[in-house]
Amino acid sequence: MPNPPKPRTMSIWEYANPKKFMQTSGWLLPWVAGLSAVALVVGLVWGFFFTPDDYKQGSTVKIIYIHVPAAMMAINIWVMMLAASLIWLVRRHHVSALAAKAAAPIGVTMTLIALFTGAIWGEPMWGTWWAWDPRLTSFLILFLFYLGYVALWEAIDNPDTAADLTGVLCLVGSVFAVLSRYAVNFWNQGLHQGASLSLDKEENVADVFYFPLLVCIAGFVGLFVALLLLRTRTEIRLRRLKALEARERMA
Amino acid sequence: MMPDLGKYAAAVLSAYGVTLVLLAAIVGLSWWRAARVRRALAAQEDRMARDG
Numbered sequence: 053m054p055n056p057p058k059p060r061t062m063s064i065w066e067y068a069n070p071k072k073f074m075q076t077s078g079w080l081l082p083w084v085a086g087l088s089a090v091a092l093v094v095g096l097v098w099g100f101f102f103t104p105d106d107y108k109q110g111s112t113v114k115i116i117y118i119h120v121p122a123a124m125m126a127i128n129i130w131v132m133m134l135a136a137s138l139i140w141l142v143r144r145h146h147v148s149a150l151a152a153k154a155a156a157p158i159g160v161t162m163t164l165i166a167l168f169t170g171a172i173w174g175e176p177m178w179g180t181w182w183a184w185d186p187r188l189t190s191f192l193i194l195f196l197f198y199l200g201y202v203a204l205w206e207a208i209d210n211p212d213t214a215a216d217l218t219g220v221l222c223l224v225g226s227v228f229a230v231l232s233r234y235a236v237n238f239w240n241q242g243l244h245q246g247a248s249l250s251l252d253k254e255e256n257v258a259d260v261f262y263f264p265l266l267v268c269i270a271g272f273v274g275l276f277v278a279l280l281l282l283r284t285r286t287e288i289r290l291r292r293l294k295a296l297e298a299r300e301r302m303a
Numbered sequence: 304m305m306p307d308l309g310k311y312a313a314a315v316l317s318a319y320g321v322t323l324v325l326l327a328a329i330v331g332l333s334w335w336r337a338a339r340v341r342r343a344l345a346a347q348e349d350r351m352a353r354d355g
Contacts, residue, residue: 111308161329169318
């Protein structure tokens with residue numbers, strides 16, 4: 053007797069189907085893009101125009117509204133790429149591999165913003181643009197890993213091989229994503245201070261800076277999701293285009 | 304309207320400037336490439352539908 057058909061249940065794996073992904077992401081994208089634009093504008097305007105200067109740092113404290121969200125995203129995008137790569141390596145879902153590929157240039161941008169704004173902030177506060185501090189150094193290495201990851205995708209013609217090898221590279225680079233987050237906790241000699249958003253009140257930034265910062269973080273997260281959806285859709289279309297071109301040549 | 308940034312004006316403004324330029328660049332690039340690929344795929348599908 054044949055097995056009865058499995059009941060249809062909603063599951064996250066449905067989005068591994070490119071068609072389903074295109075449908076849902078097409079509907080979602082304008083909403084995410086709109087909401088993240090609102091959060092970014094509100095957060096940055098609030099932070100730039102309507103927060104006081106810090107008693108120690110003067111007006112440079114305003115750099116927190118771009119530096120902290122960008123640095124968080126630089127690390128978290130790599131973690132998202134790690135999850136997507138693992139799903140590809142284990143379950144062979146193409147959408148997952150393409151999402152990791154689509155995320156990397158956004159991560160490059162966020163890492164660059166974090167490094168640039170950090171240098172611009174470091175110069176007046178620490179008296180130097182750059183120091184071989186644990187957090188700064190692991191961030192620079194993370195940036196190089198991002199570049200290597202993007203380059204590796206471009207260097208390999210076979211998309212499945214490219215997804216395999218970049219997936220392994222992503223695993224290796226995760227060491228530095230984790231280090232840039234936690235190095236500051238166990239290498240005490242660094243210049244860079246600890247977490248800005250820890251729940252520990254002693255270390256945390258004051259509320260007047262904290263609330264606009266939360267809005268900015270929401271804006272950066274939303275911007276990433278919107279760009280990720282847009283870019284993954286492009287990758288899926290590009291893949292279909294390549295397949296159609298190949299079919300045409302065969303005919 | 305402009306807040307008084309004091310002696311750190313150059314640092315704060317250049318940090319925001321660099322950030323806005325980089326964000327605009329990634330949004331612009333992603334958008335431009337999305338439109339280009341969407342058009343190319345539509346053209347290919349049309350042609351194959353016509354030619355059978």
